[in-house]
Amino acid sequence: MALRKRVWRTIKENKGRYIGIVILILLGSFYFIAATGIANNLEKMVVGFAEEYRQEDLTFSIDKPIEDIAALEGESGALIEAYRQYDVKVPDGELRLLSSGAKVNIPAVTSGRGLENPADILLDPNFLKMHGLDIGGQIELNGKTFNIVGTMAVPNYVYIIKNLYDVLSTSGFGIGIVSGAEFEAFPEAVTVYAAYFEDRENINAQTIKLHGLLSEKGYSLSEWLDARSNKRVSMPWANISSMKSMSFPVSTAFFLLSCLIVGVMIMRMVKSDGVVIGTLYAQGYRRRELTRHYLAIPILLSAAGGLAGALLALPCVRPVVDSMLTSYILPAKGITFSPLNLALAVLMPVAFIGLSSFLIMRKILKKSAVELMKGDEQKAKVNFIERALRLDRFKFNIKFQIREQVRSVPRLLFLVLGVSAASMILLYGLTYNYSMDVVMEKGALARYLYPLEYNFKEVRNLQQDGGIPEGAEPYNAFRCYPEGRESVEFYLVGTEPDSVGFKMNDMRGNALSRDQVNISYPLASRLKLKEGDTIIIVNKLDGKSYRLTIDGIVEAYGEQFVFMPLDEFNRMTSQPLGSYRTVLSSHEIDFDESLLAGVMDARDPEAYKDLATPTTLIVTSVTALAVLIAVIIIYLVTSLMIDESRNTISLLKVLGYRGKELAKLILNSSMPAVFIGFWLGLPFMLAFGNNISNYVAEMINMVIPMIVNPLYVLVSFVLIFAVYKITKRLSGRKLAKISMSEALKAGTE
């Protein structure tokens, strides 16, 4: 069929525009497949491992062994694993020996074989590498020789840190798994318990119940940490959530946006071919034949873009997932892709763009062939805005540019919204990155004026356990949530009225009194609390609730806490006066290490920067993507504008306009739309960002405030305008190619 040849010729004639469309669809499907692929594979690896190998819901230590574990399991509905733990010094490090779990935290062998014979040991792969050991080799621990039979991953040590309250890994530290019998050689080993609730709903309530049962049975708890607060378990979960929160909505929104943009483009192109459609119609072509012909280009382009994007994304997922999981020990799993997502990546643009083309064809073909041949569709009808505009007092160039823009309201909207979308993505990427930086710089770490935090395994008392040295101060805390909103977790902290270890200023920067109840700003805004309001909080450990009245709001970035006077805290929680669990210090203190659950050291904030690496990766890709979208959108609209003004441009050339004058008239006319589009992007970004931030806060209890940096806004503005200038230059060539003969031959009006 002759028309088929026209499809390729049409594509060849407007190569630039069609390449732009294909790239836009390609980017959409690429980002969609890459983002969903990364998020799903991360989830599969982290969540799948947790489910398959029964990751603990909480870990605890008590003063004496549980007498009847089976009975307690029956009463609490939890699987309880008692495992042994012993730290052995090795050259240049330390190895924590753990007994192999059978019910909870079951080790997964990642290389070599499992434990079969006496003196077999499995090591974590990082430790093996760090200490130059090999599978098949041996390691001597406290005089006993073990055969290294393989490497493993354990669900409760996905992120290997020595102490529960540490943030960063200790150099040279690792874990090894041996059978329970081997612990006879280590009589000083301690017993730690891990619990896994069989009913996967209401974990908090079940945790409180187990805590109650243990207290009832007379056990005294020295350590009690749920998985959500346990960095060994929760760190990779935070990565999944940040990946999901950052990439998935952005990629889906972008994918839909690119489909929409291309849909509009195709719609306009089909519309502008009205005369040809009318002529073919008059020659006897049936509606369905014409529809089929005009659907060929959009379907071809969208299928090509969708398929290419999906195929290009496939090999990119593995390296990103690997780079995001370098700090974690997880069993290697193959990368898989959801067939549904793959199908969506190709079919969604085809369906979306095909449908918009189909609808516009149907609309066009409702007209008679005569009407179409007259070129009704091409004649620029004067719209209500053009009619209403009175521009007498402006110079001609301004009048012309205004009229050029308002000539097509959908085209103008398309440009404004397209630039807004690109600006929004760009601003979101940079603002997110900046917000993370602010949270790192001014957030939790900057709050510690005393940078060392010693967490004790058991509650201590100022009167009974002796005083605290100069330059240090005690505090007591528990994890809690507001009544009826378990997703919002925070620490209630009791500090002394003369505490200086924490920085605590109000929103105007003035120091707040420590002798009152102060709430951090992110938490207050999340719970919609202001000074004078009352909040009922529930202790996560025992389910007891307390009523607090807010006296002050603390300037904070991302942190969620409530501070109150230590004595009041102890009185409220029925603890003896002077009770504390943590010591905050300006200098190192020589505490007995066996008493400590962990030490947090905020002296070198740079050391925490590695934790933000995945974010930087995402932000870079989002920024590049935004620039590309901006280029494509502005180029597409400008080229569309040039095509729709071909006759006018040609006429102006005949009348004696020079290339530069024409470029100024036609191409500069988009500048206000680009300007408005960019500034609209800012509120759009804030609305989008705050929604995502709220969503993330509910999902992982992490508040990432959207903090706008004027410098980044300026950088984005310059970037968008640079893109506009480059696009103008590219379009200038297209403009120069328009021949004067078009006006001489045409009958436009």
Add this chain to the structure above:
Amino acid sequence: MFLSVSNLTKSYNTGIITHVLKGVGLEMERGQIGVILGPSGSGKSTLMNIIGGVDLADGGTVEVDGQRITDLNDNRLVEYRRESVGFVFQFYNLVPNLTVAENIEVVSNISKNPLKTDEVLSAVGLSDKKNRFPRELSGGEQQRVSIARAIVKNPILLLCDEPTGALDLETSRGVLSLIQKVNARFGTTILMITHNSAIAGMAHAVFRLRSGEVAEVKHNSELIPAERIEW
């Protein structure tokens, strides 16, 4: 001589070489009205485009008011078009989204010494329609706007390509009469292309083109007023 065309040749190569102009020559005095008659394909439009500086000749010369157009480079041709020549097209070629006054300003915007828009509008009888858009005007009115746009720069040469080709008799008379008035009032030399030999009566010089050559040249000693032209 104000306009002098000598031995002008032009061919197009579209796979097959077509010789459109085969040594055309013509001359006109300043302030005259000239008409080029000829059937389709005779080379009328090509000749006019070369005289107007929108197309290039392969050979021969064109001189307008002592300036050899055929020797000008692209830049000088643009200068020539924006200062010296006015164009009136068969299908008016107005910019559809500009008002009548703005369509005229399209040209005055780039002219060194343009006439006032209101003065030109008054000359073509459209003062009351200056804020209308082209679609809101009749064909005759649109052609008047086209003429106004052409004369606002006060050109020395006005080139009209079938100015009545899309109009009925009565409207055509009005447009031709306007062209005659422009010639009389501003002293503009006018060269008109037409199929319609009835129009020849209003011209000082008539050039009949056939197959790319001037087949006949006729000079009228008496001109017929446009209002009396019949066809």
